[in-house]
Amino acid sequence: MGHVDHGKTSLLDALRSTNVADHESGGITQHIGAYQVTLASGQKVTFIDTPGHEAFTAMRARGAKVTDLVVLVVAANDSVMPQTIEAINHAKAAGVPIVVAINKIDVPGADPQKVRLDLLQHEVVVESMGGDVLDVEVSAKKRINLDKLIEAILLQAEVLDLKASPNRDAEGVVIEARMDKGRGSVATVLIQKGTLKVGDIFVSGNEWGRVRSLFNDRGQKVLKALPSEPVEVIGLQGTPSAGDDFIVVDTESRAREISAYRQRKARELLQVKTMSSAEHLLAQIKAGEIKELPVLIKGDVQGSVEALNGILSKIANNEVKVHVLHSGVGAINESDITLARASKAIVIGFNVRANPTAREMAKRDGVDIRYYSIIYDVADDMKKAVEGLLEPELREKILGYAEIRQVISVSKVGKVAGCMVKEGLVKRGAKVRILRDSVVVYTGQLSQLKRFKDDVKEVKEGFECGMSFENFDDLKVGDMVECYEMEEIAVKLTFDV
Numbered sequence: 001m002g003h004v005d006h007g008k009t010s011l012l013d014a015l016r017s018t019n020v021a022d023h024e025s026g027g028i029t030q031h032i033g034a035y036q037v038t039l040a041s042g043q044k045v046t047f048i049d050t051p052g053h054e055a056f057t058a059m060r061a062r063g064a065k066v067t068d069l070v071v072l073v074v075a076a077n078d079s080v081m082p083q084t085i086e087a088i089n090h091a092k093a094a095g096v097p098i099v100v101a102i103n104k105i106d107v108p109g110a111d112p113q114k115v116r117l118d119l120l121q122h123e124v125v126v127e128s129m130g131g132d133v134l135d136v137e138v139s140a141k142k143r144i145n146l147d148k149l150i151e152a153i154l155l156q157a158e159v160l161d162l163k164a165s166p167n168r169d170a171e172g173v174v175i176e177a178r179m180d181k182g183r184g185s186v187a188t189v190l191i192q193k194g195t196l197k198v199g200d201i202f203v204s205g206n207e208w209g210r211v212r213s214l215f216n217d218r219g220q221k222v223l224k225a226l227p228s229e230p231v232e233v234i235g236l237q238g239t240p241s242a243g244d245d246f247i248v249v250d251t252e253s254r255a256r257e258i259s260a261y262r263q264r265k266a267r268e269l270l271q272v273k274t275m276s277s278a279e280h281l282l283a284q285i286k287a288g289e290i291k292e293l294p295v296l297i298k299g300d301v302q303g304s305v306e307a308l309n310g311i312l313s314k315i316a317n318n319e320v321k322v323h324v325l326h327s328g329v330g331a332i333n334e335s336d337i338t339l340a341r342a343s344k345a346i347v348i349g350f351n352v353r354a355n356p357t358a359r360e361m362a363k364r365d366g367v368d369i370r371y372y373s374i375i376y377d378v379a380d381d382m383k384k385a386v387e388g389l390l391e392p393e394l395r396e397k398i399l400g401y402a403e404i405r406q407v408i409s410v411s412k413v414g415k416v417a418g419c420m421v422k423e424g425l426v427k428r429g430a431k432v433r434i435l436r437d438s439v440v441v442y443t444g445q446l447s448q449l450k451r452f453k454d455d456v457k458e459v460k461e462g463f464e465c466g467m468s469f470e471n472f473d474d475l476k477v478g479d480m481v482e483c484y485e486m487e488e489i490a491v492k493l494t495f496d497v
């Protein structure tokens, strides 16, 4: 895992071509999301090539522990970047040890020591700094120290004392699954226990199947797969999801029965209006079942994020304390939501908003996002939360979003925004916030709402309208107008209205 362009793919390719025996590397390589590298010693290491931390955390959210350790790739010329920090927090939340690969040491200006120092700030303490995290300086491009990286991985693996029996029915986890024209549903499964054989009957997520054929990461047909081997499985009745379990069972009738039961459960779950994560969390706190209130903080500037981090980390009573899983500057993104979902955390947006995709995901996954603009309010709410007393229903209700497409100067009135309602609706008299790159630049009231020349009460999604705002003129094309109402009892909780 690591920041984009720090060299994850290059490193994986270099490790693969260095270690895959010549006669094998000639074969057609297929992307199956995982590779196994055989070392000169005969030992094997499986690399899971998750496209991002989302995939990793999504798997964890489904209860799967997919990796035994995380190789954190940090470019020595760029050092620790936002996605590096995200990766660290995802790995920590999953309780997986980290091995640091300081990459691109061949680049002029590379500063591996700066990487170590920067990592220190995120509580990744490498050995030379007095910690126990292994780090290796590498160059994927010049193939420097790849053997040392493997050595570090093996050393860490030894410490973990990883064991699995091949002499039992197979169990594993789905890394990727898709519908393939011609082959039907295809799943890449990482075997975690036992041996998977052609002909085995299995259940995976809500689906079941019988292994018709198996392919390894080099696209070769194989008859069986051992623990920690990734294989493509053909013979599924439906397509499972990444992170689903994969369990061999005795008979087809048993497999059908389990998958039918799981499908029924899944339907029921969809029907029951699920509690949001925060509601669930607060109920558990009240019942004394959990000791930590996990939160994620995103803010507009480093100063307020640090201040919030400091204040919230100190909030605790005798039973429960606040645990800040991740904090950062910028809009709430998809990675934040996956992490929050997997860790059942509350997301705090301080003068920032969730981007549209993250908002959709949060809605779908029942992740609670709370928006604030006053530090005191956040502290106050979190104090209530550790008591299990925060009322989840006390909140603002977002009505919709409009995008400013045009800014027009009108004499006497001032600046007027020509907008397109992109989501929901906007309403006269409602409260609004103006977001520029997901950061709040104005909070106030809609003073005018017009369609063509007429004043109107509301404008729905897909329609254009004109807006002006009380005491605010600094409008820019591309700004988003967030329109919201406070629900009856919610007035005091989150906003300085």
Ligand code: GDP
Pocket (backbone or CB within 6 Å): 002, 003, 004, 005, 006, 007, 008, 009, 010, 011, 103, 104, 105, 106, 107, 138, 139, 140, 141, 142
């Ligand atoms: P990813 O986004 O983390 O998978 O990064 P990539 O593997 O795609 O690498 C991003 C860029 O960095 C590519 O242009 C690589 O050629 C380059 N790169 C990767 N590793 C090294 C390295 O060790 N040295 C140098 N000089 N360039 C590298």
